[in-house]
Amino acid sequence: MLRLIAVCLFGFLIAAPAHAQPGAQPKLRVIASFSILSDMVAQIGGEQITVVTLVPAMADAHVFQPTPSDARAVAHADVLVASGLNFEPWLDRLVAASGFRGRRIVASEDIAPLALRADHDHGHDHGKSGKGRIDDPHLWHDLTRMQAYVGNITQGLAAVDPAHAEGYRARGAAYAAELRALDAWAEAEVGKLPLAQRKVITQHDAFGYLAARYRIAFMAPQGITTEAEASAEAVGRLIRQIRRENVQALFFENIANPRLIEQIAREAKVKVGGRLYSDALSPPGGEADSFVKMYRLNITRLVEAMKRD
Structure with missing residues (x-):
């Protein structure tokens, strides 16, 4: 009986959570x-x-x-x-x-x-x-x-x-x-492209800082928030600009419905370059589940799309 009590007591001690120990912060x-x-x-x-x-x-x-x-x-x-x-x-x-x-x-x-x-x-x-x-x-x-x-x-x-x-x-x-180090890599990657090719369409104005840092022209039918719908006038103006300037890089964002970008791509006859991560990461285990992975993925996709002739 005493042996059983000792075994049970030992099991309780090793199973006790670390925060229960005196002095643990x-x-x-x-x-x-x-x-x-x-x-x-x-x-x-x-x-x-x-x-x-x-x-x-x-x-x-x-x-x-x-x-x-x-x-x-x-x-x-x-x-x-x-x-x-x-x-x-x-x-x-x-x-x-x-x-x-x-x-x-x-x-x-x-x-x-x-x-x-x-x-x-x-x-x-x-x-x-x-x-x-x-x-x-x-x-x-x-x-x-x-x-x-x-x-x-x-x-x-x-x-x-x-x-x-x-x-x-x-x-x-x-x-x-x-x-x-990530910034130096991104600057070198974007720097491989001539300025004339650095044009991108996204859903809302989330990439102004990236645009300024790497000298990329970003255009969007919505403002800096996704809360308001883009006007028909803004969409039409953007489609005309895409055709006029031969913009090849169109992206939808992970936080927004891709329907608007898909509509613009159809009307402008341009291929959608895929998804960019603007204001949120992917779920754990996803392709952009950390900020560093997100940033590297965005730059990789942007450069690949802007390379199109």
Whole structure:
């Protein structure tokens, strides 16, 4: 009988969860607003954090509607990481409803955004910072700006959890170096094409930073949000431009219905180049389930499509 009790006690001890042991520090509970940001936070946070994503993979943050379960998740978080520049227009309401008391990190803080004309907004307020000016929130498509973006996440996590600050900084520095190498590769790949061939059609103006970084002309029937439908006038104007300038690279985006791009391709008699990932990753195990994989895939597909004569 004593032997049986000893065996049971031993089994209980080895099965006990690690967090039940005295002195063990619980992981930092982090909420990230959307999947691209969530991957970056996970890369920097490592084993010291758990990350919950509000807007999941393949989902559109422009039209996201938080649920009561999202509010509960935010309420219990230690840290909330957002991109900022009004990319998440629903976030302030969610935070207020949840009673969140933790630390809020804005990844785009102190990063100079690109500006778009007000008529590109299509009725949706995306970070208006002055009369006639709208800030483009899609910063992650410029890997040079991502150095400061990664730095803001790193500093925020280190401030909340100073006991593991050294690890956050080391992983943040390694990740920033990986993005610099990716930027050099992308610049070399796009640089193989003459400027006259660097023309692309996408569904909405999500790639302004990539366009500016690598000198690619992106055109879209919708503005910087997918929330509003493209007008017939805008679609017609774009089709005429495709024909006039012989644009060969048309893409649909992973967060939007491809119907509009397919219609434009049919009328302009141009082949669709496939899918680009704009505002969200693919599901785990997919072709673009990390930011680095997403960016490399986008550049590869863009270059291949723009090569067409």
